[in-house]
Amino acid sequence: MSITKTTTGVVETTKTNGGFTGAAANYIDERTSISTAVKELGRKIFPDHWSFLLGEVALYSFVIILLSGTFLTFFFSASMAPVHYEGSYVPLKGVEMSAAMSSSLNISFDIRGGLLMRQVHHWAALLFVASIGLHMLRIYFTGAFRKPRELNWVIGFILFILAMAEGFTGYSLPDDLLSGNGLRIIDGMVKGIPLIGTWISFLLFGGEFPGEAIVGRLYSLHILLLPAIIIALIAMHLLFVVVHKHTQYPGAGRTNQNVVGYPVLPVYAAKAGGFFFIVFGVVMLIASLFTINPIWNYGPYDPSPVSAGTQPDWYIGFADGALRLIPPGLEFVWLDRTWSFNILIPLISLGLFILVVLIYPFIEAWVTGDKREHHILDRPRNAPTRTAIGAAGVTFYAALWSTASSDIIATHFHVTMEGVIHACQFATIVGPFIAFFVAKRVCLALQKKDREIVLHGYESGRIVRLPGGEYIEVHQPVDEYERWKLVSYSDYKPLMIRPNDQGKITTGQRLRGGLSRWFFEDRIVPVTTTELEQSHGDHH
Amino acid sequence: MATDDNSGKDLTAADSGAGHDPANAGTAVVVRDAVDNPGFPPHRPRVTDLNPSAERRAERTVYTLFYLSIVGSVFAIAAYMAFPIVETDPGSVRLNNLFIGLGLALALLAIGIGAVHWGKALMSDHEGIDVRHPVRGSDETRARAVEIFAEANEESGIGRRSLIRNSLIGALIAFPLPAVVLFRGLGPMNENPSELLTHTMWTKGTRLAIDPTGTPIKASDVTLGSAFHVIPEGLQDLPSGRLEEKAKAAVLLMRLKPEDLNELPERAGWSYDGIVAYSKICTHVGCPVALYEQQTHHLLCPCHQSQFDVSNHCEVIFGPAKRPLPQLPIAVDSEGYLIAQSDFTEPVGPSFWERH
Numbered sequence: 001m002s003i004t005k006t007t008t009g010v011v012e013t014t015k016t017n018g019g020f021t022g023a024a025a026n027y028i029d030e031r032t033s034i035s036t037a038v039k040e041l042g043r044k045i046f047p048d049h050w051s052f053l054l055g056e057v058a059l060y061s062f063v064i065i066l067l068s069g070t071f072l073t074f075f076f077s078a079s080m081a082p083v084h085y086e087g088s089y090v091p092l093k094g095v096e097m098s099a100a101m102s103s104s105l106n107i108s109f110d111i112r113g114g115l116l117m118r119q120v121h122h123w124a125a126l127l128f129v130a131s132i133g134l135h136m137l138r139i140y141f142t143g144a145f146r147k148p149r150e151l152n153w154v155i156g157f158i159l160f161i162l163a164m165a166e167g168f169t170g171y172s173l174p175d176d177l178l179s180g181n182g183l184r185i186i187d188g189m190v191k192g193i194p195l196i197g198t199w200i201s202f203l204l205f206g207g208e209f210p211g212e213a214i215v216g217r218l219y220s221l222h223i224l225l226l227p228a229i230i231i232a233l234i235a236m237h238l239l240f241v242v243v244h245k246h247t248q249y250p251g252a253g254r255t256n257q258n259v260v261g262y263p264v265l266p267v268y269a270a271k272a273g274g275f276f277f278i279v280f281g282v283v284m285l286i287a288s289l290f291t292i293n294p295i296w297n298y299g300p301y302d303p304s305p306v307s308a309g310t311q312p313d314w315y316i317g318f319a320d321g322a323l324r325l326i327p328p329g330l331e332f333v334w335l336d337r338t339w340s341f342n343i344l345i346p347l348i349s350l351g352l353f354i355l356v357v358l359i360y361p362f363i364e365a366w367v368t369g370d371k372r373e374h375h376i377l378d379r380p381r382n383a384p385t386r387t388a389i390g391a392a393g394v395t396f397y398a399a400l401w402s403t404a405s406s407d408i409i410a411t412h413f414h415v416t417m418e419g420v421i422h423a424c425q426f427a428t429i430v431g432p433f434i435a436f437f438v439a440k441r442v443c444l445a446l447q448k449k450d451r452e453i454v455l456h457g458y459e460s461g462r463i464v465r466l467p468g469g470e471y472i473e474v475h476q477p478v479d480e481y482e483r484w485k486l487v488s489y490s491d492y493k494p495l496m497i498r499p500n501d502q503g504k505i506t507t508g509q510r511l512r513g514g515l516s517r518w519f520f521e522d523r524i525v526p527v528t529t530t531e532l533e534q535s536h537g538d539h540h
Numbered sequence: 541m542a543t544d545d546n547s548g549k550d551l552t553a554a555d556s557g558a559g560h561d562p563a564n565a566g567t568a569v570v571v572r573d574a575v576d577n578p579g580f581p582p583h584r585p586r587v588t589d590l591n592p593s594a595e596r597r598a599e600r601t602v603y604t605l606f607y608l609s610i611v612g613s614v615f616a617i618a619a620y621m622a623f624p625i626v627e628t629d630p631g632s633v634r635l636n637n638l639f640i641g642l643g644l645a646l647a648l649l650a651i652g653i654g655a656v657h658w659g660k661a662l663m664s665d666h667e668g669i670d671v672r673h674p675v676r677g678s679d680e681t682r683a684r685a686v687e688i689f690a691e692a693n694e695e696s697g698i699g700r701r702s703l704i705r706n707s708l709i710g711a712l713i714a715f716p717l718p719a720v721v722l723f724r725g726l727g728p729m730n731e732n733p734s735e736l737l738t739h740t741m742w743t744k745g746t747r748l749a750i751d752p753t754g755t756p757i758k759a760s761d762v763t764l765g766s767a768f769h770v771i772p773e774g775l776q777d778l779p780s781g782r783l784e785e786k787a788k789a790a791v792l793l794m795r796l797k798p799e800d801l802n803e804l805p806e807r808a809g810w811s812y813d814g815i816v817a818y819s820k821i822c823t824h825v826g827c828p829v830a831l832y833e834q835q836t837h838h839l840l841c842p843c844h845q846s847q848f849d850v851s852n853h854c855e856v857i858f859g860p861a862k863r864p865l866p867q868l869p870i871a872v873d874s875e876g877y878l879i880a881q882s883d884f885t886e887p888v889g890p891s892f893w894e895r896h
Contacts (some may be wrong), residue, residue, distance in 0.1 A: 045670040088627040108633070112620055115637045116644075148675040181827055184787075185843060188825025188890035198734060198892045203727040208736055208784040209826070217726075245672055253580030259670040260580075267663050274655025281649030288641020303787035304751050304769060304820060306828045308842045323825065323860060324844045331862035331891055338895040342824065342860045369566025375672060407845060417845055418858055480578040487575045492567045516567060528573045 046268050047248035047261035051138045056272060057131035059234065060279040061124045068121040069170075069223065075111060077103040078219035080175060080212040089296050097175070097300030100215045104174035104295055119287035125167055126292075127283060129315040132160045140360075140390050142377035144247045147370070150361040152240040155233050157358050162230050164315050169222040171293075171313055175215050178293075180301025182312055183214060185320070192343030210301065249377050250488045252481035256375050309408055314401075321403030322346035325425050353396065367515045368492050381450070382489035384443035385519040391439035392432035399427040440522070447524035450486040453478060454527045455535040487527045492520045580667075588661045598661040605654030609647045616643025734894035738887045740772075740788040742868060747773035748793060748817065748878040756877045757793065762815050767832040768793040770817065772880070788888055790820040790828060791868055793878070796837060800851045807853065810869040812878065817868040818854050819888040822846055824861035826890040839865070863891070 018025070029035045046052075079099040085092050087102065088109040107114040136156060139145055145153035172179045187209045190201045206213030245259050254260050262268055298307070312320050323346050330341040356363075364386065365371075380387040402409070403424040410417045457475035465471050478486070495516035497509050588595040619639035626632040677685070693699045727733075747756040751769040754776045762768065770791040775782060798814045810816075818839075822829050827843035837850040838857070846859030854865035866888050869881035887895055 043668065045668045088625065088633075090630070110625065112623075112625055112636050113640045115633060116641045119637070181843065184827060185825045188822075188827075191890050191892040192825070194893055196893075198737070198894055199727065201892075202731075202733045203723070206726060207728045207731065208781075209787055210783050213726075244675060245670060252578050255577060257672050259672060260667050262665075263668050267659050267665075270655045270659030270663060274652045274657075274659065277648045277652030277655065279652075281645050281647075281652055284641055284648055285645040288638050288645060301783070302752070303783060304771070304790040304828050304830075306830045306842055308831060310827070310842045320844075326860035328846075328856050328859060329862055330860070333896055336896045337893055338891045340862075340891045342862060343891075368568065370568050371564035371566065372568075373672075373674060407842065417840075417847075421845065421858075481581040484575065484578055488577070491569045491571070493569050495567050520567065525569070526571065527575060528571055529575055530573045532575065 041242070042265045043263040044242070045259045045261045045263055046246050047254075047259060049249055051142075052246070053275065054131055054135035054138055056275060057279055058128060058135055059238075060276045061128040061131060061283065062230070062234065063276070064124040064280055064283055065121060065128060066227070068117045068124065071117045072107060072121060073223060075103060075107045075114065076100070076173070076219075078173065078216045080210075080215050092296065092299065095300065098215065100173060100175040101295070101300045104176070108296065116284075116287055119290075119292050120283055121170075122292045123286050123290075124283050125170060126313065126315075127279075129160075129163045129167055132156070132163055133315075136160060137390070137394070141380040141387055142247070142249075143374065143383055143386065144377055145361040146374040147365060148244055148373050149240070149247075150365065152237060152244070153361050154358060155237050155240070159230060159233050159237065161354070162226055162233070166222060166226050166230070167313055167315055169218040169226065172218050173215055173222065174293075174295045175301050176295035177298040177301050177305065177307070178295075178310065180210065180303075181306055181310055182316075184209065184303070185323075189323070189343050189347070192340035193347070194337070194339065194344075210303070245375070247375050247377050250379065250485050252484045254376065256373070259375075309411075311404060311408070317404035318397055318400040319346070319350060321400035321406075321424070322350055324403050324406055324421065325400070325428060327425075353393075357393070363515075364519075367495075367512060367519055369495070370490075370492070374490075376488070378489060379485075381443040381446040384440045384447070384522065387443050388436040388440035392436040395431045395435035396428060399424060399431050403428070444522055444524060451524060451527055454483050454486050455531060489526055491523060491525050492516075493523065494520045583666065586661065586665060589665075595662065598657065602654045602658045602662070605650045605657070609650035609654070612643050612646030612648075612650060614643075616640050616647060619643050734892065737788075737889070737892060737895075740883055740888060741775065741785045742772055742789055742880045742883045744880065744882050745873070746880045747873070748791065748870065748880065749773040749775070751790065752776075758876045759812055759815060759872045759878050760876060762793060762795045762878075764795050764797065764814070765834050766795060767834070769820070769830075787826075788821065791817050792820045792829070792832065792839065793817045794832065794837075794850055796851060800837060802852050804853055807867060807869070810867055810881070812870055812872055815870065815878065816850065817870045817878075817880075818848075818850065818865040819868065819884060820865075821889040822861060823856075823863040823865060823888075824859070824890060829865065 025035075077099045081099050082096050083099050083102050085095050085097055085102045085105060087093075087106050089105055092105065104118075107118055109115070139153065139156070168182070172183050187201050187205065190204065191197045193200065201209065204214065204217070205211040206217075246261075248254050248259060248261070251260070262271075299305075311317065323343070326342045326345060330345065332339045332341070378386075380390075403421070406420045406424060407417060409415070410420045457477040460474045460476040462474040463471055464474055495513050497505055497513035499505050500509070588598050616639075619636070619642075623635045623639050624632065625636050676682070698705050748768075748770045749756050749772065751771045754771065754773065756773055757768060757770065770793045771786060772789050775785055775789065778785060793815065795813075795815045801811065801814055801816065803811065820828050820830070822841040822843070824841065824844055824846050827841050829839045829841045829846070829848065831840040831842055832838075832850075833840065839848040839850060839854065840846075841848075841859065841861070844860055846861035847857050848854040848861075848865050849857050853867060856862060856864060866884045866886050868884055870878055871881050873879045
């Protein structure tokens, strides 16, 4: 390609080679400057690790949800107007139900591939929430939320909440018996909020529960407002990934100043692009083999019947479990108004839990005072207190979650309902403390083991008898690349609190000092070269 | 040794720059004699790099998978036509779902596995390196940004002209408020929620009818130990609002031995010959309390496991609910049908703020 300047000063390009592809590329570039994007991003390096795929699964399942959901909108009728079902599913023929339920049944029983798309949509939604959750756990336990990624943690966590909101609004759309009972529970919870609860319920449902408005309103949220916010936040989330460049696990040659991995073109285009099709294919396979949400078995919503073993989709379980855990009697009339602490306690506890998770990066940054950028991930054992806090959080969530199945547990294991609830109450309150203690000790023990391996090598299993008759096991030293993984981590010591310029120790300082001691008083320092040298000749 | 794919520079581990000022390290321990980064391990070639026949095999695998994907797509289209949904055959839905799905799954998985295999086995596996730069803008950039704001401030006078600034802030705060007010229309305009929640369809003389048929119930039909799911007679004939009324008026009717029934003195005469009627709507968050244990006379809410004792005026014996289920006072009319003596004497269903 050659560029000539004409007498008028206009830059003209002339095509000299490249054929059609070259001409097309030139045409587009002259109108979009796309070559700049290719130059910047085409060979961008991404590090490789299986745990980095979790976020990709979340992204891809969202794409699958958009594709299958768009198909469903062409057939779904978001109306609660009563109709008599006249579709192919014989047991419900002639039954009065909402147009929403009737159209959902038509998608399942009268449109070829309709049931498949419904099931793809539902399975992909479950995968979406699950993969975001696992992705968040990966970020948390490897410390990937540290500077400069704190804001991206916040965006990601909001996406997790929005994913659950999408799940709940979508799950309620068919207006079947099970989802209607879910809405009834939401209505009851909202009404329990002091001062505004009753009015919020009336605004939400357009009058008394269930009304004829809620499905249409949830539909607007489900297909318009929430997806728009999610897409905007995903765009920001990915933009930040590009700006920050991806984190990497500690490894020989990897530093805080480089990214080691494969380029976007061609390797990542093939692997990540291929992985999209694998995720889509697996969802498709599950949807073709396994039924999900058989609304035809539940029937249309009716406020009177309900089946035993009623449960929400799994990701709402923790909230349902929190409601079940409350002991009897926590509702009072005071100042001539009803205070429903049986609803407020779960709402407030879950709200606080969510808040702590949301701001955790800022708490840890404040405690360590570390303002450096961190691009090398922590192995979970190398941040024992953080890992232990995470284990406590996971235990708390898991205890609430299993409480949502208290009746199923009781009937399957032939134990009393009350016993299960009491066990779950115990697990929710005491479990996190046990998990914290155990996880922290396990981390410290693993760090000690790492030190041992670095200084004295692996146990080879080879027993040698020395001339003096003594038996020893030969230890095999680790190579320097393996050793680097075991010694390269950042180590913190507890904060020494000092008086400020006025000679005072502020409450904030004391709190920070206390937290810092709690975080870092038990620490195993990384092996140094001095220690390594001293240990030489010590390899039995 | 890996090289930077962008600039071709040869890089080794470097530990300086990129925001690594020890003054920023907080309580982190900076070790002087830390172990040195050994640099990149030697590259290990793959089988496909060393063995040409393995490379050819990998190539064959990849294109076979892509061809297989085409087969899957064609199969899915064929299945769409070959397995129609037949109204008289419930199993046809399953076959339609299964075979279209399997075809699509094959089409997708084969592309995915083929592409990943191509990337892993055949594309160059030499790792590249990008250099990181601190996320913050360079000092010059930041200085220029500050300068731009200062210029904009100077040229607009937003800092100086406080009346313009403050009135604009006020206007910007005020202008979304009408939009918030507009959402008042989500709820009914001329209704009082707590008033609506306090009343149900039951009135003096309304017959108790079977849910969902609407057949009135005679006291003699209610045998000992039985439980009926009840709606007010006439609910089915309402022109509108049937579900809203049912959500408040649903009742459970049970007959106990009179000696098992421990009635409150102020509710004497609310039952008839051991027959009692209680609201079916849980006082916790409003699920139907649908499970009746005949032997213990306990009612169980399947949503959150609140339990109510029918023999003791439905007081809560377990679970998160606080209030007993409201009792519907019943009697028998001249034809022997069960009727309500009045509406419930308190609001049914979940608690709400204005309830007292």
